[in-house]
Amino acid sequence: MHLIIQHIGQLLTLAPSPNALGEGRGEVKPNPRPLPSREGVKGLGRFGPAMSDLGIIEDGLVAIEDDKIVAVGKTSEFKPKLKFLPHTKVIDARNQVVMPGFVDCHTHLVYGGSREDEFEMRASGVTYQEIAAKGGGIRSTVKATRLASREVLKRDALKRLDRMLLWGTTTVESKSGYGLETKSEIKQLEVNRNLNGLQPIEVVSTFMGAHEFPEEYRSQNIEGGIDREGYVRLICEEMIPRVAEAKLAEFCDVFCDQGVFTPEEAIKILETASNYGLYPKIHADELASVGAAEVAGKVKAVSAEHLLYPSQAGLALMKQAGTIAVLLPGTSLTIKKNYAPARKMIEMGIPVALATDHNPGSCTIENMPFIIGLACLYLGLTPAEAICAATYNAACAIKRGDKIGSVEEGKQADLLIMDIPNYRYIPYHYGVNYVKTVVKKGRIVVG
Ligand SMILES: [Zn+2]
Numbered sequence: 001m002h003l004i005i006q007h008i009g010q011l012l013t014l015a016p017s018p019n020a021l022g023e024g025r026g027e028v029k030p031n032p033r034p035l036p037s038r039e040g041v042k043g044l045g046r047f048g049p050a051m052s053d054l055g056i057i058e059d060g061l062v063a064i065e066d067d068k069i070v071a072v073g074k075t076s077e078f079k080p081k082l083k084f085l086p087h088t089k090v091i092d093a094r095n096q097v098v099m100p101g102f103v104d105c106h107t108h109l110v111y112g113g114s115r116e117d118e119f120e121m122r123a124s125g126v127t128y129q130e131i132a133a134k135g136g137g138i139r140s141t142v143k144a145t146r147l148a149s150r151e152v153l154k155r156d157a158l159k160r161l162d163r164m165l166l167w168g169t170t171t172v173e174s175k176s177g178y179g180l181e182t183k184s185e186i187k188q189l190e191v192n193r194n195l196n197g198l199q200p201i202e203v204v205s206t207f208m209g210a211h212e213f214p215e216e217y218r219s220q221n222i223e224g225g226i227d228r229e230g231y232v233r234l235i236c237e238e239m240i241p242r243v244a245e246a247k248l249a250e251f252c253d254v255f256c257d258q259g260v261f262t263p264e265e266a267i268k269i270l271e272t273a274s275n276y277g278l279y280p281k282i283h284a285d286e287l288a289s290v291g292a293a294e295v296a297g298k299v300k301a302v303s304a305e306h307l308l309y310p311s312q313a314g315l316a317l318m319k320q321a322g323t324i325a326v327l328l329p330g331t332s333l334t335i336k337k338n339y340a341p342a343r344k345m346i347e348m349g350i351p352v353a354l355a356t357d358h359n360p361g362s363c364t365i366e367n368m369p370f371i372i373g374l375a376c377l378y379l380g381l382t383p384a385e386a387i388c389a390a391t392y393n394a395a396c397a398i399k400r401g402d403k404i405g406s407v408e409e410g411k412q413a414d415l416l417i418m419d420i421p422n423y424r425y426i427p428y429h430y431g432v433n434y435v436k437t438v439v440k441k442g443r444i445v446v447g
Contacts, residue, residue, distance in 0.1 A: 001083055003064040003413075003442065005091045005098055006075045010422055011060025012099040013072055014392045014406035016050065043401035045324045045351025045393045051385040054423065055406075062098060064413040067441035072407055089444075091437070095421050099387070100405055101170025101414035101438065102368035103394035106305055106326050106355035109174035109203070110157045110188045110195075113144025115360050128335045128362060129259075129287075138178070138212045141360050145178035145188065153191045154198075160358065160366055161201050165446060167367040168435040170414040171202045173355070173398050175253055177211030182239050185209050189248035200440040204398050206281060207249035209239045210261050210269050232265050236272040244276035250399070251302065252278040256285075256292035263291045270299045279399065285309045286331075297321045303353065303397040306331070307340045319350050324397045327389070328357035329374035330365040342379035353393040354386060373430025383424045413442040 046053075061078045063071035071078050084090065118131050118140075131137050145153070157174075164172060174192045179185035185207065192205040210232075217231040243249050252273030256266040270280040280299045284292030286306035296304035297317025303324040304310075310318075318325065327340045345352055354371050357363045365371065368390050375386040395405025403412050417437035420426070425434065437447030 001063050001065050001070065001085065001088050003089050003091070003439070003444070004061065004082065004084070005093050005417065006061045006079060008060035008062070008075075008093040008098045009058070009095045010097045011057040011062065011072070011407065012097065012387065012423055013055035013057060013060075013408060014100055014388060015055040015072070015408045016046070016053070043396055043399065044322045045353065045396040045401070046388055047349045047351040048346065051346065051352070051388045051393070052382060054384050054387060056423075060098065062407060062413075062415065064439070064442045067413055067443075069407060069409055069411050069413045072409055091417070093417050096436070097418040097420050097423055097425075098407070099416055099418065099423070100391040100407055101416055101440065102168045102390050103171045103398065103400070103405055104164065104169045104355050104358070104368055105173045105303070105353055105394040105397040106328060106357050107172055107174055108177060108357070108359035109160060109172060110153050110176070110191045111141050111145050111178045111360050112148030112153060112156075113141060113360065115140065118361060122335070132259075137361055139215065141178050142180050142212065142214065146181070146184045150187060150191055150194075153188070154194060157191060157195055158199060161195065161199050161203075164366045165199070165201055165438060166435065167369060167433060168416045168418075168438060169201060169366075169368055170416075170438065170440050171204065171395070171398070171400065171404055173204045173206055173251075175206040175208040175211075176249070177208030177253070177255075180209065180212060180214035181216075182234070182242060185239055186242065186246070186248065189243060193248065200438075200443070200445040204251075204400075205249040206251040206253050207239070207243045207273070207278060208253040208255070209235045210254040210266070212255065212260060228265065232261075232268060235269055240269075240273050240276050240278065244278060249278060251281050253281040253283060253305075255283040256290065256295055257283065258288040258290055263295045266292065266295045267299060270295070270301070274299065281305065285311075285314070293318055296323045302399060305357075307345075308332070308338050310341070315345060315348055315350060319348055324351045324353050324393060326353045326355055326394075326397050327375070327379060328355055328363065329378050330371055331357045331363040332378065333374055334363045334365075339378045342375070342381055346381075346385065351393050351396065352381070352385070352389050353397040354389040355394060355397075369426050369434070370430050373427040376427040383427045386427060387423055413439055415439045417447065
């Protein structure tokens, strides 16, 4: 035992209560049949009333050995059973909250340049779509990312990760998609991989060559102005095989929306990716209702992102497939758009996760507690639901629900000590950093 945190005011374990309904595929309403073994359904995200159960233990204790949690319970019950060795570090967390580290399950972390000029234009009334139509938006970051060296991309991403860690993020998903040509997509993914050894946050890679159509596939001489088929072919026949062969990503994502990739193109790309062992994700129905939530259900996507305008049929298919809805209220705030119908999703029994969507254009937020605040203010989540969405469900959205996202015996010791008397302070006093200590893989990395 090298670290014991004891007398914790509120320990949020996020462990499922033994008879809780609302994990994985199944019904939210009481189920007359006995649940299948919990292992069989674990890791698919919690939904319905189960999202409100934070598994709180008062006067709690967590014991850590190496990188694992070895004991979780009440201090009075566990303390007498534990061996306190000379090297054991003991932390008292009276009047404080201990909880799982935040999992930021949707970011575009590695990119060149910055877009404060566009921010200023938007502040004076120009819309995001108007800027994109003039060659700004994603395409301007593509130019800067192609030009940037690996060193520069790495240096800038490291600064972002340092700040994220201070706000309590212990795992981050990071997408490519600012290369839009094979070598630059691979460059971004290789930087992702490198970042893992250089700082404490675990970086999980997603290939997103289908983020936009690159300049070289656009021409006035082509019908519609874009050689769509040609670029989709490049993704399917060259990028995906190369990325899979070099094991540079676990997931493949497609921006399926108005003005970007169609549902048919998304299905082709995501099915190809699945055949190469990459799990599907999809940016779905953010700008308009185009049938992207339906695609998520059809390809059994691990997660569907944004979802401002999903159809009823699309949500029903997502529920059936066990797809997690990753909601990104920071983007709605930044580009002054609507918010996703989160309550409806929770009522339908779809597991909801939260993330920052950090990127240089539509959302620069790097701070998960702030996202939890926004989720309560604009998505209508309760503080407990938002915390579940930012920890356990977010872990499930990157297929790590069995390793992280909750404080349970046998799990990786990724946790936070927050200097607040109860968890409701996180959204209530948003914008202030209450993270006092960050533990990653059993090691104190902040505080
Ligand atoms: Zn995104």
